[in-house]
Amino acid sequence: MKQVVWHGGHVSAEDRQRLLSQSxxxxxxxxxxxxxxxxxxxxLERHLINAGRxxxxxxxxxxxHGLNGNLGFSHEDRTENIRRIAEVAHLMNDAGLIVITAFISPYREDRAMAKRIIGSERFREVYVSTPIQVCEQRDPKGLYGMAKAGKLAHFTGVSDPYEPPEAPDMVIDTSLVSVEEEVERIAVLAQTIGA
Ligand SMILES: Nc1ncnc2c1ncn2[C@@H]1O[C@H](COP(=O)(O)OP(=O)(O)OP(=O)(O)O)[C@@H](O)[C@H]1O
Ligand SMILES: [Mg+2]
Structure with missing residues (x-):
């Protein structure tokens, strides 16, 4: 858009990270x-805050509930959901924060877009690989039950696809380890860039 011109500020992302003593x-x-x-x-957020991050x-x-309240679960809306989240994560990273995102994000192409928006040097993909049988048994929101009964369209794993990452930075199967162990493992990622 020609009439929209980027206006640079006087504080760099590095300045903000220095202020917060983290990457x-x-x-x-x-x-x-x-x-x-x-x-x-x-x-993980609790753990990192306790550690001063x-x-x-x-x-x-x-x-x-808010930002993406106008989006549904069609492929198109899921892509827009991820695009907005990635832009928000990018802004928060620019502000110096460590961001943790928790989205099904079922499509490889959408996650690749998120990585492009956020920047590959700041993006770490963690595949929460818990088997679908375990997820179905847990079913904390009753959604698998509804989807299997045909009452919920576009439900990932039942009536919509899930494309697993091909080269994630980390894989965690929560049916095998405790939340505490998972947090310890992922927290290492936050230290790999000299935080
Ligand atoms: N080791 C574990 N790590 C994480 N969750 C566990 C673990 N063991 C059992 N659970 C349970 O599994 C369920 C996971 O639900 P949670 O809402 O975190 O999933 P989600 O991936 O965010 O799902 P959604 O995409 O629907 O939001 C919770 O009820 C949690 O208590
Ligand atoms: Mg969730």
Missing amino acids: ALTIWLTGLSASGKSTLAFA ACYVLDGDNVR
Whole structure:
């Protein structure tokens, strides 16, 4: 758009990171519904805050209450959901924060777009690989039950596809390890760029 011109500021991303004594990063959790993304994201946020890191969780359900309240679950809306989240994560990283995102983000192409928007040097993909049988048993929101009964269209793993990451930075199967262990493992990612 010709009439829209970027106006540069007087504070760099590096200035902000120095102020917060940390390196900004986005830890992108992807996986099926009930795989444990939100549980893990909020436990990790607590852990990082306790360790003196400034961080923030962008959670799928929470974001759909506000910013993305006008979006549904069609492929097109899921892509727009991820695009907006990635732009918000990018802004938060620019502000110096460590961002943890908890979105099913089922499409490889959408996650690649998120990585482009955020920047590959700040993007870490964590595949929450909990098997679908375990997710179905957990079913904390009763969604698998509804989808299997044909009452919920576009439900990932039942009536919509999930495309697993091909080269994630980390894989976590929450049916095998405790939340505490998962947090310890992922927290290492936040230290790999000299935070
Ligand atoms: N080791 C574990 N790590 C994470 N969650 C676990 C673990 N063991 C059991 N759970 C349970 O699994 C469920 C995971 O649900 P959660 O809401 O975190 O999933 P989600 O991936 O965010 O799903 P959605 O995409 O629907 O938001 C919770 O009820 C949680 O208590
Ligand atoms: Mg969730």
